[in-house]
Every structure is written in structure tokens, then in C-alpha cells.
Amino acid sequence: MEITRRPHTLQRVLQHINSVTQLKAGLVILCLLLVMAVFAPLIATHGPQELTDDLTVPPGSGHWLGTDGLGRDVFSMIVYGARTSLVIGVTAALISGVIGTVLGGIAGFYRGRTDTLLTELNNVFLMMPTFFLILIVIAFFGSSMLNVMIVIGLTSWVGNARLMRAQAMSLRERTFVLSSFAVGESRTRILFRHIMPNGIFPIIANTTMNISAAILTESSLSFLGLGDPNIVSWGQIVYNGRSYLTNGWWISTFSGLMIVITVLAFYLLGDGLNKVLSPKLRDHN
Numbered sequence: 467m468e469i470t471r472r473p474h475t476l477q478r479v480l481q482h483i484n485s486v487t488q489l490k491a492g493l494v495i496l497c498l499l500l501v502m503a504v505f506a507p508l509i510a511t512h513g514p515q516e517l518t519d520d521l522t523v524p525p526g527s528g529h530w531l532g533t534d535g536l537g538r539d540v541f542s543m544i545v546y547g548a549r550t551s552l553v554i555g556v557t558a559a560l561i562s563g564v565i566g567t568v569l570g571g572i573a574g575f576y577r578g579r580t581d582t583l584l585t586e587l588n589n590v591f592l593m594m595p596t597f598f599l600i601l602i603v604i605a606f607f608g609s610s611m612l613n614v615m616i617v618i619g620l621t622s623w624v625g626n627a628r629l630m631r632a633q634a635m636s637l638r639e640r641t642f643v644l645s646s647f648a649v650g651e652s653r654t655r656i657l658f659r660h661i662m663p664n665g666i667f668p669i670i671a672n673t674t675m676n677i678s679a680a681i682l683t684e685s686s687l688s689f690l691g692l693g694d695p696n697i698v699s700w701g702q703i704v705y706n707g708r709s710y711l712t713n714g715w716w717i718s719t720f721s722g723l724m725i726v727i728t729v730l731a732f733y734l735l736g737d738g739l740n741k742v743l744s745p746k747l748r749d750h751n
Contacts, residue, residue, distance in 0.1 A: 487738075488734040488735070488737045488738035488741070489734070489735065489737075489738025489739065489741070489742060490738070491731075491734050491738075492731050492732065492733075492734030492735030492736075492737075492738055493735060493738075495727065495728075495730070495731035495734070496731050496732070496735060499548055499552065499727075499728060499731065500552070502545055502548045503545075503548040503549045503552050506545045506546050506548065506549060509545050510539075510541070510542035510545045510546060511529075511530070511539060511541060511542055512538070512539035512542040513542065514538070514542055514543050514545075514546035514547075514698040515538065515698070516538060516539065516542070517536055517537045517538060518533060518537040518538070518539070519537060520533045520537050521533065521535060521536070521537050522534065522535055522710060522713060522714045522717075524714075524716060525716055529541065531544065531716055531720050532714070532716040532717065534703075534706055534707060534710070534714065534717045535706070535709070535710055535714065535717075540703070540716060540717055540720060540721070541720075543698050543703055543721075544700065544703065544720060544721055544724055546698045547698045547699050547700045547702075547703060547721065547724070548700075548724070548728075550611070550684075550697050550698060550699040550700075551681050551684065551685070551699060551700055551724075551725070551728060552681075552728075553611075553615075554611065554614060554615050554618070554680060554681065554684045554699075555677040555678070555680040555681040555684070555728075555732070556677055557615045557619070558614075558615045558616075558618035558619040558622065558676075558677075558680035558683075558684075559619070559622075559673050559674070559676040559677040559680050560619070560673070561615070561616065561618075561619025561620065561623075562618075562619045562620075562622040562623040562626060562673065562676055562680075563623075563626055563669060563672075563673035563676070565619070565620070565623040565626070565627070566623035566624070566625065566626025566627040566628075566629070566630060566669065567626060567627075567630050567662060567666065567669050569584050569587075569588075569623070569627045569630075570584075570626060570627035570628065570629065570630025570631040570632075570633075570634065571630050571631070571633075571634045571657055571658075571661055571662050571665070572584065572657070573585060573588075573627070573631045573634070574630065574631035574632065574633065574634025574635040574638065574661075575634045575635075575638055575653070575656075575657050575661055576653070577635075581631075584627070584631075585631075588624055588627055588628065591621070591623075591624045592624055594621075596621045596622070597683065597686070599621055600617050600618065600621055600683065600687070601687075601690075601692065603617045604617065604687065604692050605692075609687070609692050609693055609694055609695075610694050610696075611694045611696075611697055614684055614687060614693065614694065618680050618683050618684065619680075622676055622679060622680065625672055625676070626669050626672055626673060626676075629668045629669055629672055630662070630665060630666075630669055633661075633664075633665030633666075633668065633669075634657075634661050634662075634665055636665075637660070637661050637664055637665050638661065642660065643656060643660055643661065646659075646660055667743035668740070668743065670739060670743060671736050671737075671739040671740035671743060672736070672740075673736075674732055674735050674736035674739055675732060675733060675736035675737075677732045677736075678728070678729040678732040678733050678736075681725065681728055681729060681732075682725070682729060684699065684701060685699070685700055685701030685704070685725050686701065687701065688700075688701025688702040688704070688705055689701045689702075689704050689705045689708075690705070691705060693705075700721040700722075700724050700725050701721075701725070703717065703718070703721035704717075704718045704721050704722055704725075707719075707721070
């Protein structure tokens with residue numbers, strides 16, 4: 467039996483990319499950020515932790531965005547910090563996306579006690595103050611980059627689970643799924659072969675927006691001094707510049723602007739993907 471499938475996600479994006487302004491803007495900003503992160507050694511004028519004799523020097527020809535209180539070049543730290551923010555944001559969002567998709571798909575597809583159990587688990591995480599939970603976990607297990615990515619991912623899957631559960635409950639009654647039952651396909655195969663691939667579109671858009679939330683969370687942890695001290699991140703730069711706001715405003719300002727721009731880029735990208743992958747929203751755009 468041949469089952470009619472929706473167009474692949476990439477095909478949908480390419481078909482409608484020119485008609486969705488948010489998607490184009492988000493992609494342009496994201497491409498610039500990726501170039502900066504990948505080619506950081508070529509773009510940066512100094513090492514990210516290189517100390518110079520120029521302490522708290524304002525932006526100028528020698529140091530484009532000035533230096534911090536230890537003589538480190540702010541521009542170079544921001545360039546290398548892009549790597550940290552993007553890696554943490556994308557990895558944490560992928561973890562939350564996979565967990566949410568699997569749990570939500572199982573709950574909506576199998577229903578009954580399985581659905582009740584997973585829904586209650588979902589409600590428990592909804593009631594928890596997520597950021598304080600992250601603080602507790604980081605305090606116990608350390609603030610390494612790996613720990614930060616994992617704990618953010620493990621505490622941000624609820625939204626994806628709710629979306630996937632609704633998708634699975636709807637798709638379960640579709641003709642192509644009922645036909646799969648009729649020809650004897652196993653429940654596991656139907657779930658992972660038909661339900662999840664056809665219900666993944668809103669998850670993709672939501673996961674893209676979750677990257678912004680993960681970057682903000684990591685920046686908040688670094689600003690509180692709970693980030694990984696062995697890496698350069700934008701939140702850490704803002705944290706280090708808090709003592710120089712009167713005579714070194716550029717230290718925190720430029721790194722803070724990069725956080726805002728990056729979060730905005732992923733929000734625009736997520737909003738654009740939501741319109742592209744959701745026909746009803748696209749038709750009203």
C-alpha cells in the first residue's frame with residue numbers, strides 16, 4: 467500500500483522562503499552568526515583569553531570594541547562567545563525536542579494509562595520553577611558546558627511534548643494510520659514511521675524558538691557566575707563587565723546586544739518556520 471506523504475520540511479521551507487519575511491530575516495542573521503562562530507580564529511584580532519597591557523580601553527582602532535578590566539579584547543571574546551552560545555542553545559533544544567517528541571507521541575498514540583502517566587509527569591514539570599531547578603542541579607553537579615546543555619534540555623521538553631501529544635491524537639484517526647493498522651503494521655512502527663514524521667512540523671518551529679530560551683538561560687547562569695569558567699560566553703562577558711558600567715560600559719553593552727540579536731534571529735526563524743509549516747497561518751500571512 468502506498469501512503470501519500472506531506473512534502474519534506476526542507477522542500478516546504480524552500481518553496482515559501484521568499485514569501486515569509488521573518489524566515490528570511492532570521493536566516494540572514496543566523497548565517498552571519500554561524501560564519502562568525504565557524505571562522506572565529508580568522509575573524510578575531512586576539513585570543514579570547516589573551517591579556518594585554520591595555521586595561522579598560524574604549525573602542526578604537528587598536529581594539530574595535532574596547533578591552534575589559536584584564537586587558538582582554540572584547541571583540542575577540544564576543545566572536546568566540548558565539549560558538550558557546552550556539553552550541554549550548556542548539557544542543558539543549560535538540561535534547562528537549564527529542565524527549566518531547568518521543569514522550570508526547572507515546573502519550574497521544576497509546577492513550578489510556580500511558581497518556582495519563584505521561585500527562586501527569588508533564589504537569590509536574592509545568593509546576594516546577596524551571597530556572598531554580600537548573601540552579602540546584604548546577605550547584606550539585608557543577609557548571610561545565612556539558613552539564614549546562616543537558617540540564618537545560620532536560621527541563622525544557624514540556625512544550626514539545628504537549629504539541630506532539632495533540633498531533634498524535636489527531637493523526638491516530640487519519641485514514642493512512644488506520645490503513646497501517648489494517649495491514650498489520652506494529653504500533654511501534656506506526657508511531658515512529660507515520661505519526662511522528664507527519665506531526666513533527668510544529669515541533670520543529672517550537673524547538674527553533676527553544677534555542678533562544680536556552681541561550682538566554684545559559685547567559686543568565688553565566689551572569690550569576692554559574693557558567694563554565696573555562697569557556698568564553700556572552701553572559702560571562704556581561705558578568706565580568708558589571709563592575710565597569712561607569713568607566714567601561716562597552717564591556718557589557720556589546721555582548722548584551724549580541725544576546726538580543728541572536729535571540730531575535732531564532733525567534734524570527736521559529737516564527738517563519740511556523741508559518742511555512744502551518745498552512746493555515748501561511749494562508750493568512
